Amino acid sequence: MASSGQPFRLKGLLSNKASVKKKDTDQWRKRVLKASEFAVSEVFSHKKTHSGNSRLAAPLQSLDQFTDHDDAYSEAQALLGDWLGTKLRLELEMDDEDDPRNTAENTQPAAFAHNYSNFDDLYAHLAEEEEQSVVNSFLQNLTEQELLDSRMVEELSLSDGEIRKKFINPVVTMEARHQQVRENRLRRDAERKKQLMEKEARKEAKRREWEEEMKKKQEECREEKMVQKEMMKLRRQMEERRGLERRVRQRGREQEVQKEVRSAQPIPIPPTKQKHLKxxxxxxxxxxxxxxxxxxxxxxxxxxxxxxxxxxxxxxxxxxxxxxxxxxxxxxxxxxxxxxxxxxxxxxxxxxxxxxxxxxxxxxxxxxxxxxxxxxxxxxxxxxxxxxxxxxxxxxxxxxxxxxxxxxxxxxxxxxxxxxxxxxxxxxxxxxxxxxxxxxxxxxxxxxxxxxxSGTDFLPSQPWQVTRRxxxxxxxxxxxxxxxxxxxxxxxxxxxxxxxxGRFENRHAVQQQIIMQQRKLLKEQQEQITRLKEKQSMMGLELEMEKTSQLTQLSVLRGSRPMSCSVDPKEQRAPTAPAEPDSQKEPSRKAVSRQTCPHPIITAMEARARRRAEQRKEIEELKRKKEETKLAEMKAAEEQRQREEEEEKRQAAERKMEEKRLERQREEEKQRQRERYQELMRLAHQHYNTTLLSRRGLVPWKRLIQLKQASVELAENYHRLNVLKRCILGWQQHTRESVSEKEARADRFYQRFLLQRSLNCWKIVCTHTHT
Known part of the structure; x- marks a missing residue:
């Protein structure tokens, strides 16, 4: 259960982590953009703060910028560490999938055959190892994750001073993980070679054993064939010997008959012997x-x-x-x-x-x-x-x-x-x-x-002229x-x-059409979604282009103003003197003196703007090519769809014609079968009547009825006699038992009467003797 539920837990953790990372990156981008905009506005501002705390506000804002920079750097390091961890974990998991027994062999290479002879034990051990690796990776991510927000860091920095956070250097962990991957790969290669050698040795042993068994079987078959040949030879010899003996006996009999015939020739024999010979x-x-x-x-x-x-x-x-x-x-x-x-x-x-x-x-x-x-x-x-x-x-x-x-x-x-x-x-x-x-x-x-x-009912030519009417x-x-x-x-x-x-006829065709329409609608919706995404991305790029163009224009204007001020500063101050107070003149002079040399942030922003413009051109070119290819594909798809629709229409017409033809054939076949069934029924009735009259007529039926009646009468007589016999025998036995019982009762009563009479007589004698 742990092994089966682990991928879902891992997927949930990864999805949550991805969402958190995405939110963090969005916040980081927003903070960096805000900081850059603030720096630009601070550097190229036209106005001056009216309060006297300007000297304190500038360092605080620079401190915010530094903290944002540190936060961005720390978050980039954390993102890099997470990315490296996920990539290495994926490589390790792929290596583990290539050889799923590496963990067990690494931990216990000597006792593998003794402890994990069963596949269930091995699978349980692998599941435990996988869970342990997931737990370790999750703990590692938790240790690398930040615990404090940027606001908390800012508050701590303002309250306790500038405290710098310490981050883990990902180079050491990356080198250690690469070394671990290399060691695991070498170990797996050695184990794989060892297993291949063991498999080859087992195959060779099995092959030799099979060859020996085949040789034994061939020898046994050869011996059986030799024994059968010897048996055939012996049988043939015995048959020849019997034939010779039979011939010898026949010859001896023939010789005896010849001898008897020779002895029966006329020889002067006396009459007694002649009589005996006859x-x-x-x-x-x-x-x-x-x-x-x-x-x-x-x-x-x-x-x-x-x-x-x-x-x-x-x-x-x-x-x-x-x-x-x-x-x-x-x-x-x-x-x-x-x-x-x-x-x-x-x-x-x-x-x-x-x-x-x-x-x-x-x-x-x-x-x-x-x-x-x-x-x-x-x-x-x-x-x-x-x-x-x-x-x-x-x-x-x-x-x-x-x-x-x-x-x-x-x-x-x-x-x-x-x-x-x-x-x-x-x-x-x-x-x-x-x-x-x-x-x-x-x-x-x-x-x-x-x-x-017609002069009164005019059409509105501008958007603001349109009313509810x-x-x-x-x-x-x-x-x-x-x-x-x-x-x-x-x-x-x-x-x-x-x-x-007609819902019983074209239900399948209607379902297919509905499915095709739904697929077309889904494709159109997906295309609309992709077009909207592209429009949104283009709008974002256009906004970025406008921002960069505005920034470049500002930089150009800032660069041109110092020159005008150096040429004729009086002409510049003359028109602005009545509009601005004296408190705002000195800051403007300071700003002009500051803007004589470009700021490194501006140069970096201009370089980024140039790079963005180049990237934007490349993206526009790629988008143009993609749109051309997409238009060609859409045109080809539309032509293919039209061809498919024409083919489907033609096939539908052919199917309808074929269905009609098959329906006519089925109707004709049903009619033929119905006529054939009727003819067969007529022949069956006729044959049944003829057979019934010829072989199963009334005479056998009458004879059968007579035999049945005779057997019924005989059975009834036998049953009647049997019942009568049983009743008479039972009645006879009952009468005998009742008579014997009555006789026994009479004997007992007679004996009792005699005893009573003798007792009375004895009593009388006793009384007489006493008196």
Missing amino acids: ESHQQLEQNIQTLIHMSKLKCLHRHFSGWHSVVLDKKLCMDKVVALCNWRRRLKAWQAWRSLVWAAHRQREVARTEEALRKENRQTQLAAESDRRRLLRRCLGEWQLWCRTEKARRELFARQQETKEKMAAVSVGKLTVAENSADPLKTAPLEEMGHHLSDTYAPDPLAVHQDKP HVAPTAAELLEARRIAESGVLASKTRTVSSSA
């Missing part, structure tokens, strides 16, 4: 026949198993084909049903959108109608107001004409004295009313007195302004209605 020969034939039969059976079995497997495969394939066909048929039916559902949903959506559009159109029409009525009411009210004002103006004009005629008649002498005495009483309220109406409505006298000759608008101008406002209102309303009607 039996063995028959047995051998039987064995051979059995072997042949067994081989035939094996062959038959092998062929039958193959045929059976083929049949099973064919059957499996047929089952798969049947399942696939059934799935496809169901998929087609489902797709037809889905298309039907979608068509119905689409029709509902279309009906809903049409209803919404009708409702919206109705609302827009109602809004337009209400707006039109409101506008008509407003126009009617303004028209009535205008009628009243026009009527009042005409009445006022008639009264004024009447009063003028009466005044003309009075001047000629046609009216009587009574009428003349009564007219002022009548005209006074009329004139007051006229003045009141002229102040309220402010009609133009040119518009009122249109019947007068010239500035007040006429009735025609008021009507024209009202008409323009009403037309603007109507146009804005029509635009709002049209935009509300």
Whole structure:
């Protein structure tokens, strides 16, 4: 959190410091200008102080000048120190950003690997170091900042004597910081080289380890291949050996058969042996026949198993084909049903959108109608107001004409004295009313007195001839302004209605146009601001030029006056003798004697004026060039803007044409899809009816119903018998339990009865024996 919030705190401190510096520099400039003006006025003054404390005022004013000079020098030193501190801090921060681990390596180079093996620890340490550096820099700035104002210094200097402030020499701190930067750079270079060497060593070790692993893998693969080759050789040898053994056995069998055949040749054999040989020969034939039969059976079995497997495969394939066909048929039916559902949903959506559009159109029409009525009411009210004002103006004009005629008649002498005495009483309220109406409505006298000759309605040629009547608008101008406002209102309303009607179509285009207009307005405002700034700077330069020109003229006049005084001092004193008293002659002589040699301040000011004039010429040249380039850029920008507007218009027309074409294509595509959906629905219904009649007819359905009824009856019978069985068994068990319980209860009661009877008998016997 400290590291994340630190840049904002630093930015706030820097911004506050910049504002303070700017204020200080402005005050310093004002004080220096005031001091220079005071010195010039003191040196080149025409008058003399009337009081006798002139000798004391001059040193005090010079002391103020010295304190201002010292304050300016100290503030310049402080500004230079601050600037150097900020520049060096920026360099240090840039170096720290190049190698963010320099602080940790500088502080603890030996224990880095041991303490900061984790990145979080390193980042925390870097954040702490950064905060510490910011605190140190802030404390350094506080130590270098001034604590006393110039007024306080002046008061202290007047009260305690001339006390000079001690300032820090920035050369030593600058050299120390440069040395520190160089040491940090060398240390970072050494650490960077060391890290590069360590990285190269790690890469070399990893490469060697990888090569060894690859060699081991290749050797293992080679060994596996050799083992496989040996296994193949051994298998081949074993197969060859088995083939040889099989051939040897077959040859031995063949030899035995040959021997038996040879032994079966006719040899004079006795009948017993012949009989025995016949039996063995028959047995051998039987064995051979059995072997042949067994081989035939094996062959038959092998062929039958193959045929059976083929049949099973064919059957499996047929089952798969049947399942696939059934799935496809169901998929087609489902797709037809889905298309039907979608068509119905689409029709509902279309009906809903049409209803919404009708409702919206109705609302827009109602809004337009209400707006039109409101506008008509407003126009009617303004028209009535205008009628009243026009009527009042005409009445006022008639009264004024009447009063003028009466005044003309009075001047000629046609009216009587009574009428003349009564007219002022009548005209006074009329004139007051006229003045009141002229102040309220402010009609133009040119518009009122249109019947007068053109000699009366002249236009003012000078600014002081313009009065309130010239500035007040006429009735025609008021009507024209009202008409323009009403037309603007109507146009804005029509635009709002049209935009509300088409707000679903060109919303993106309107937003883009609004954004472009806002950007243009921002550019125009920025250009106006820059022009105003330039005008302000030019006005400041012009004021400075006027001041410098006045100062140079004064210096020239001061330089020319001593010569005139030396040539004929009597002629100069002659006209000034009656005007000035004797107390003012001696100071003028002293001033003339002082002004024979130019003051160093004047020479410095003239040099500064010359430098300012040269700089002003350079600035004017640069401004002229800048204005020319700006005009060329503005012309090019205007041409580019016109081209862009033409291109945008052309693209907008193309887009509209393309949109219309795409809309027609979409409508045609929708119509084709609708026809296709209808055709598919018709085919789906037809196919469904045919399949239902051919494969899913009424017979399977009746059979299914019968089977269902039979199964339901069987289930009901079984359930009835099961319930009956459970009820009977439960009832039987219950009756058995109740009977056994009753028997047990009867046995217990019988035993109790016997015990009671035997006890009574025993009691009776006992009583008899006692008696």
